[in-house]
Amino acid sequence: MTQKKPWTERLLETLPADRLLLRLLLESFHEHRWKYLAAVGAMIMVAASTALSAWMMGEIIDTLNTPEDRRRVLMVGLGVALIFAFKGIAFYAQAVLMARAGNRIVAQKQMQLYQRMLMQGVAFFNTNESSDLLLKVTQSAQAARRAIDTIVTGFIRDLLTLIGLVAVMFYQQPFLSMVSLIVGPAALFGLQKILKSVRAIMAQEMAGLGEIIKVVQETSTGARVVKAFGLEPRMAGRMNTAVREVEKRANRMVQLEAATMPLLDVITGLAIASIVILSAVNIFGQAPGTPGQLMSFVTAFLMAYEPAKRLSRMRVIIESSMVGIKMMYDLLDQPMTMVEDPAAVQLKDGPGAVRLEDVHFAYNEQTAVVNGVTADFPAGKTTALVGPSGGGKSTLLNLILRLYDPDTGRVLIDGQDIAKATFASLRSKIAFVGQDTFLFSATVMDNLRLARPDATEDEVIEAAKIAHAHEFIEKLPNGYQTQIGENGSFLSGGQRQRLSIARAVLRRAPILLLDEATSALDSHSEVLVRDALARITEGVTTIVIAHRLSTVMNADCICYVEAGQILEQGSVEELLARGGRFKALHDVQFGGGQAMTGS
Template sequence: MAETLKAKSPHLKRFRYTQDIPVDKPFNWQQLVRLLKYVKPYAKTALPIAIIAMLVSTAVRLIVPVIIGNYVVDQVLPTGDTNLLLSFAVGILALYLLSYVGNAVRIKYVNILGQNVIYDLRHHLFSHVQRLSNRFFDNRSAGSIIVRIMNDINSLQELFTNGIINLLMDSIMLISIVIILLVVSPKLALAIMVVIPIMFYISTKLRKNIRRSWQQVRIQQSRVNSHLNESIQGVRITQSFSQEDNNTEYFHGVNDDTFQSWRIATKKSAMFRPFVEMSNAIGSVILIAYGSYLIIYDPQVTLGNFVTFTFFIGMFWEPISRLGQMYNQLLMAMSASERIFEFLDEKPNVKEKDDAIEMDDIQGHIEFDKVQFSYDEDRIALHEISLEMKPGETVALVGHTGSGKSTIANLINRFYDPTQGSVKIDGTDLRDVKLDGLRQNISVVLQDTFIFSGTIMENIRFGRPDASDEEVIDAAKVVGADDFIQRLADGYETEVEERGNILSAGERQLLSFARALLADPKIIILDEATASIDTETEVKIQDALKRLLKGRTSIIIAHRLSTIRDSDNIIVLENGRILEQGNHNELMNHQGEYYGLVKSQFQMLDQL
């Protein structure tokens, strides 16, 4: 399949991501211990039951060969006592039934343990990511984050559902078999186990390459998921530019890289099992040759001992083989856990102090005191901005793209902290307050409003989950959304898909107004909130906006200057600096930058 894709796409390398080289690190035992801490909550419930069940089934497997070799072969068969033989047969059958029950209980409870651990780990990671600062999401695609929460955690499932108990079971079985073989016949046991040091040496050589291969698999999976997320989100752009074929070719590249990384990793991992089987074959040859010699020439080695060894020789390599597979599984888990813990170790750039102040009720007095801010070291977004927004005042921020308007809004929400200076609300530095309390007093309406999968009712209620249906409907009526909602097939119970694609841009914006009004904030930020609404619709909701903004400190970011004429204060920004501020009449009389913006905008309208 991969060869076919290559033949169809002669320029495939143009669409390849740059190859990352996995970081070569020693096996991180601290990381393994950290993973096992997620098992701790179940250390008194599912885990002990699974361990007891495992010990029962393991004990049966160890006892039966000894009974057959030392008692049935060496004692019962020479005497021909059929009654005793029948008794042993019934006893062995009872032991196997006990082993069956033990295995059934073990499988049940290790799955309960594994699924609970995976649930807890995924919940922990998702909750942690939800609390990280905006800067974290600025540098990562949604696809790469989804890979960590879904694929990487799924990679740990086998470790927790079977790996831990199997590791314990195989270790106990291997040690027990070695002890039994040494007790039965030290000479024969040592002869068979001579291949173990060779096997150990080769396996240590393999594990470095295996681990690096699984790291590469995780990198490629992250890439393909990132591309899928971008392609699905941007499918309309792809279709509008007729780039479906090129996008498919691009996907062929990342998909083939993922395929190749899996092929290489599984190939290297698969090398271990045949090697163990070869060691098993060598051990069997030694048993037959040297065991037969000892039976003939060493009176201490009986036929029963030989039969016991025959049983145990198969059982001896079986746990070694599984331990090899377990090691590969552990390497996969370590590769995934490195990426999971990388996220869990991320700390929010916007940190909440231990003694942070709760902002239950605010007036909405906002101050910027010589605030400087930069998203990166190369570009300063705000240059020592000082401004004041009084309670209940409507303030408009205008200026060209990149002038710092949205940055001011982000600092008021405390999505970022100032590089220098301070942002205060009611005289309190935002770095001293609790984030939840602050943001519960602020509502933001964006140009590209986000609609969640669910009903219209649930989307409006998102800002205040405890609101009644009547309150939701009242909020929709105030902003003029009730009319179009009532025309939908199921009204407020109409299901909208991700991002609300069944709604027009204007309808989605009206829902965001209703959501903001229902939350009843003291501060409201409209970031190009009317840009997606046609002029006729905008006129209809002017009264609704007045109701929405009444009694609240309001920050309006707008390029359409007709929407901000009635603002109490208009702040004109350019390259992160305040050029001028005042109300509409004052700025028009001043005939500065604002006057020029208004004049040019109306000239454009006249030309239309």
């Protein structure tokens, strides 16, 4: 069996780099064209003033040789002052305009990436690790900006500056300028050798950063498991390996980027030495020119070193940025795992009757989780799903929530196919409490109001009272305005669960889905919450998953689910009288005795 390639290597093979870069430039320039055009204008001014300053150096030298010409001295001095002032203003304008355009691009790309993630279905998050997503959102937009800035400044400011300075050189000393052109081809040959390693090393560095994020996330969310099983050395080892790999790749990148500088230094030094020697002799009858011309030429040559160096490193920077750009478009171009029908309509108001029609579903092509389920969940009644773990109970709730679509079959609410309904209208019909309670890092009040943002404070408090959460909330340092930490980390499991139930109460939806809603509660809290659920489920279509039969003995109907099928269905009394699988489960949990309904 061939080993699966790392995601960074697969990413490098997906799309041609040049096409991605062109796509990025077209998208960015179209929207920010006025900022970039203004910045380009400022760069042209910078390039022109740089070339003029080199040319003026010859005028300065020649003027110093004729100090008696006061008018010329004054004009040259004023010209130098104006050129440098003009250059400073243009450079400031270029820097500000480029920064604003770049910052806007980063913000827009990060929002595009995040919105794309929000539009995806749950299946997307099952196949993409959160550390990879975090890396793509945070790093790839910065890489896009870095590539754009490098291309704009390189091809406009640096290239025009270099052209202007070379023009000054040829104007002042044509022969010596021809000699200096040896530098360019020699530098490019050395640069091509460096570029071959840049992209692969950058991809490996990104993979290392992803591993660092993953280790930190797992340490944070799994702190109790790490401590309970003494996994600190193991986690420290993983982090140490990841950090060292990133360090090694970063050092290699620095070496490659830095290699362009001594390469140019050596070649430029040899060129300058040759020019100095050649300028002192008469070759082919060519006089070396006036001191001013020679000084202007040397100044232009030395000033050309910096833009030439930046241009030589431009390819290195772009190549290193391409990994991040590919990561960005890899996420933006991923097919949607859940799409709203283009002709979607609002679900009409109704009592909340739910029906599954011959539903089949598999998370992957090999393992079927739901096999031809047809079932009715009557409006205003409570239906319990019981049975062994892995039987498909939670999957049925996921299909009703439309977190996934059935492979075949339909899910109907009040006779309407939810696949043809808008997401907003579907979600408004359903309240959900899962066994894995999730709370946001905000106040208690903010977390509860997520269910219904327009709820009044009195309505929030009433919902908390129904869920038996009001008492412990009042004892918090700031009551309902208390910050509860990431995923409610400052609260106990039972308290988090009761807040989740209060949130569902506040929702006031006609359909209530409960997936092991009392699993995190102690016996006392469970009794309280069961009483609360009995109140809020009156007249509400309730579908509840429970492994403890004591929590669902009052259900109007019970469905025994196993191997993706509903094998038995009926009231408690009917199922017990039938003596099937539900009866066997009942006898195991209640020791063979008859449980009292309503207990």
